[in-house]
Structures are given as structure tokens and as C-alpha cells.
Amino acid sequence: xxxxxxxxxxxxxxxxxxxxxxxxxxxxxxxxxxxxxxxxxxxxxxxxxxxxxxxxxxxxxxxxxxxxxxxxxxxxxxxxxxxxxxxxxxxxxxxxxxxxxxxxxxxxxxxxxxxxxxxxxxxxxxxxxxxxxxxxxxxxxxxxxxxxxxxxxxxxxxxxxxxxxxxxxxxxxxxxxxxxxxxxxxxxxxxxxxxxxxxxxxxxxxxxxxxxxxxxxxxxxxxxxxxxxxxxxxxxxxxxxxxxxxxxxxxxxxxxxxxxxxxxxxxxxxxxxxxxxxxxxxxxxxxxxxxx
Numbered sequence: 648x649x650x651x652x653x654x655x656x657x658x659x660x661x662x663x664x665x666x667x668x669x670x671x672x673x674x675x676x677x678x679x680x681x682x683x684x685x686x687x688x689x690x691x692x693x694x695x696x697x698x699x700x701x702x703x704x705x706x707x708x709x710x711x712x713x714x715x716x717x718x719x720x721x722x723x724x725x726x727x728x729x730x731x732x733x734x735x736x737x738x739x740x741x742x743x744x745x746x747x748x749x750x751x752x753x754x755x756x757x758x759x760x761x762x763x764x765x766x767x768x769x770x771x772x773x774x775x776x777x778x779x780x781x782x783x784x785x786x787x788x789x790x791x792x793x794x795x796x797x798x799x800x801x802x803x804x805x806x807x808x809x810x811x812x813x814x815x816x817x818x819x820x821x822x823x824x825x826x827x828x829x830x831x832x833x834x835x836x837x838x839x840x841x842x843x844x845x846x847x848x849x850x851x852x853x854x855x856x857x858x859x860x861x862x863x864x865x866x867x868x869x870x871x872x873x874x875x876x877x878x879x880x881x882x883x884x885x886x887x888x889x890x891x892x893x894x895x896x897x898x899x900x901x902x903x904x905x906x907x908x909x910x911x912x913x914x915x916x917x918x919x920x921x922x923x924x925x926x927x928x929x930x931x932x933x934x935x936x937x938x939x
Contacts, residue, residue, distance in 0.1 A: 659736070659742065660742065660743070660746055662739060663695075663736075663739035663740070663742040663743040663746075664691040664694065664695065664743045664746075666698075666739040666740070666743070667691070667694040667695045667697075667698035667739065667740055667743045668690075668691070668694045668698075670694075670698045670701060670702075670740070671694050671697045671698050671701065674701045674705075675697055675700075675701050676924075676927075677897055677900055677927065678693075678697045678897055679694075679697075680924075680927055680928055680931055681893075681896040681897045681931050682694060682697070683931075684893060684896055684931055684932065684934075684935040685799060685893040685894070685896075686799060686893065688801075689798050689799045689801075689893075691743070691747075692743075692746070692747035692750065692751060692798045693795055693798055693799075694743070695740070695743035695744045695746065695747040696744070696747060696791060696794055696795060696798065697791070698740045698743065698744075699740055699741075699744045699758070700761065700787070700791055702723075702740050703720070703723065703761065703762055703765050704765065704768070704787075706719050706720060706765065706768065706769065707768045707769050707833075707835075710769070713769040713770055716768075716769040717766070717769065720762050720765065720766060720769075723741075723762050724759055724762055726738070726741050727755050727758050727759055727762075728755065728759070744758075747798065750801075751797055751798045751801060753794060753797055753798070757790045757793065757794060758790075758794075760786045760790065761786055761787055761790050761791075763786070764782075764783055764786035764787050765787070767783060768835070771834050771835065771836075773836060773840045773850065774836065774837050774838065774839045774840065775839065775840050775841070776839050776840070776841045777839045777841060777842060777872065779839065780820070780823075780837065780838075780839050781816050781876075783819070783837075784815050784816040784818075784819030784820060784823075785812055785815055785816060785819075787815070787819060788814075788815035788816070788818045788819035788822070789811050789812045789813075789814065789815025789816060789819070790811075790815065791815065792811040792814045792815050792818075792894060792895060793808060793811040793815075795894035795895075796811065796887065796888075796891040796894035796895070797891075798894070799890065799891050799893055799894050800888060800890055800891045804888075805887060805888045805890065805891030805894070806886050806887055806888045806891070807883065807884075807886045807887030807888070807891065807895075809883050809886065810880050810883035810884055810886055810887050810895070811895075813876045813877070813879040813880035813883060814876075814877075814880040814895055814898050816872075816873070816876040817873045817874070817876040817877040817880060817898065817901050818897055818898060818901055820869055820870075820872060820873040820876070821873050821900075821901050821904050821905060823837045823838075824866060824869060824870065824873075824904075824905075824908060824915070824920070825904060825920045827853075827866075827915050827916060828915075828916050828917055828918075828919070831853045831854050831856065831916055832854075832856075834854050836850050836853050836854065838853070838865055838866075838869065842865045842868050842869065843861075843862075843865050845865070845868075846860075846861035846862070846864045846865050847861050848861040848862050848865055853916070856916055856917075858914065858915060858916045862915055862916070863915060866908065866915045870905050870908060870909070873901065873905060874902075874905065877898065877901050877902065880895075880898060889938065892937075892938030893935065893938055895938075896931050896934050896935060896938070897931075898934075899930045899931055899933070899934035900922065900927060900930055900931070903922055903926070903930060904920055904922065907920050907921075907922070908920055
């Protein structure tokens with residue numbers, strides 16, 4: 648990617664940011680739609696954040712084995728810390744992310760913490776306890792809410808750190824429940840072992856597709872947990888600076904997704920949980936009107 652005085656040229660940066668937008672549009676449509684309601688100046692940087700998150704989340708799919716995945720994650724750590732070999736800016740996601748970090752004066756440690764959390768994805772270890780799941784969601788989804796609020800505030804303190812924590816856990820748990828069929832088929836289990844054990848559910852019940860009533864009850868407990876965090880987020884919403892409210896628009900989709908999982912026909916291991924595009928956009932539009 649062409650550079651001038653150590654910075655990516657405008658043409659190269661435009662390509663990198665467009666690449667990120669396309670990546671988020673196809674790979675993370677909920678955040679893509681939410682970003683359309685954010686201030687125009689912030690959108691390229693938000694797309695860079697979300698494209699980075701999506702790229703890290705897909706490392707398991709892209710890598711042939713856990714060691715190869717660890718190497719990919721280490722490249723991103725080195726890129727963020729200025730230690731990567733070669734031209735990091737040749738990677739469009741890295742180039743756009745670097746610009747977002749520079750312009751918005753973002754700290755780099757949250758990105759490194761997100762990478763470290765995603766190491767869990769590479770292996771088939773159990774998620775031991777509920778608080779481990781909350782921590783995982785905190786370092787992934789909550790971190791993105793916090794970073795997005797900093798971007799929309801152009802690096803100024805937007806408040807709402809606690810609100811971001813609860814928003815991320817609610818959003819993260821909901822996303823993991825939606826992705827349960829795909830994770831199960833690839834041998835991944837994000838449902839905490841303490842909740843599964845409460846209902847006599849084993850890892851094999853999930854990865855073999857057996858499921859059963861115990862799994863339904865475990866998923867119901869996790870929906871309750873997501874709603875507890877969503878309620879806590881709503882209570883903490885006044886701590887968010889009004890200018891940063893648009894960063895939290897994706898939370899408007901949590902409740903309708905959870906409600907869709909409570910239909911009589913819902914099977915945790917086989918039912919896709921989606922919303923029509925018009926309904927997602929309507930929910931996001933209503934939430935955007937609320938935050939001004």
C-alpha cells in the first residue's frame with residue numbers, strides 16, 4: 648500500500664476503509680446497519696474496529712490448526728505493538744485500524760486483550776463458569792462498545808464504562824446463543840460448564856447434536872443472564888455522554904433475538920435465529936431517535 652512520510656496515502660486509506668466496510672456489511676450485518684446511524688465522520692473508524700474484531704473472530708476458520716491460529720493472532724499483537732515484520736499497512740484491515748487508533752487517540756491494550764480472549768476460540772476447552780463467560784464477553788463485545796464510544800466522541804471521554812461492560816455481556820451472550828448450531832458443529836462449546844452441569848448436559852450432547860430438555864433449560868438460564876445485563880445497561884445508560892449514545896445502538900437487537908429463542912419451535916442446535924432486515928433497521932432507527 649503506497650505511503651508518504653510513514654503514513655498511508657489517501658488513496659490507499661480509502662481502499663482500506665472501503666474494504667473494512669464491505670467486510671462488516673457481509674460478515675457482521677447488525678453492526679453494519681447500526682453504524683449507518685452513527686455520525687458520518689466516525690463510520691470509517693467504526694468499520695475498522697468491527698472489521699478487526701471480525702477478522703480475529705474468524706482466525707479459527709482460517710487456520711488449519713490451533714498453532715497456526717496462535718501465529719496469526721501473534722501477528723496482530725505485533726502489528727498493534729509496532730513489532731510486526733514487513734509492511735503492516737499492506738493489510739487493509741490493519742491499515743484502517745491504525746488510522747482509527749491514531750485519529751481517535753485510542754489505547755492499544757484493549758485490542759491486545761481482545762486478541763488474548765480469542766485464543767479460547769482456537770481450542771475445544773470448556774468454558775468453566777458463568778463468570779468466565781462474562782469475562783470473555785467483556786474483553787470482546789464490551790471492549791468494542793467502549794472503543795466505539797471513544798471513536799464517536801473522537802477520543803474524548805464518553806463516560807459509560809460500566810454501561811459498556813453490561814452491554815457487551817448482554818450482546819455477547821445473545822450472539823453466542825445464536826451461533827450455537829455452528830459452534831456445536833465445529834466442536835466449540837461456549838455454554839458454561841456450571842450451567843450445563845446443573846441440568847446434566849455434557850459436551851457430547853452438544854457437539855453430537857443430541858441436545859435435549861436439559862440444553863433448553865441451560866439456554867433459558869443464559870437468556871435470563873443476558874436480560875439481567877441488558878437491564879443493568881439500561882440503568883447505567885444515563886452515565887453515557889449523549890454524543891456517544893450511537894455506539895450502543897446494537898443493544899436494541901438483543902431483546903428481539905432473545906424473544907425469538909422462546910418460540911415453541913425453537914431448537915437451540917438447529918434453529919437459525921434471525922430478524923428480517925426491515926425489523927432490524929426499524930429497531931435501530933427507533934434506538935437512534937432515542938439517543939438523538
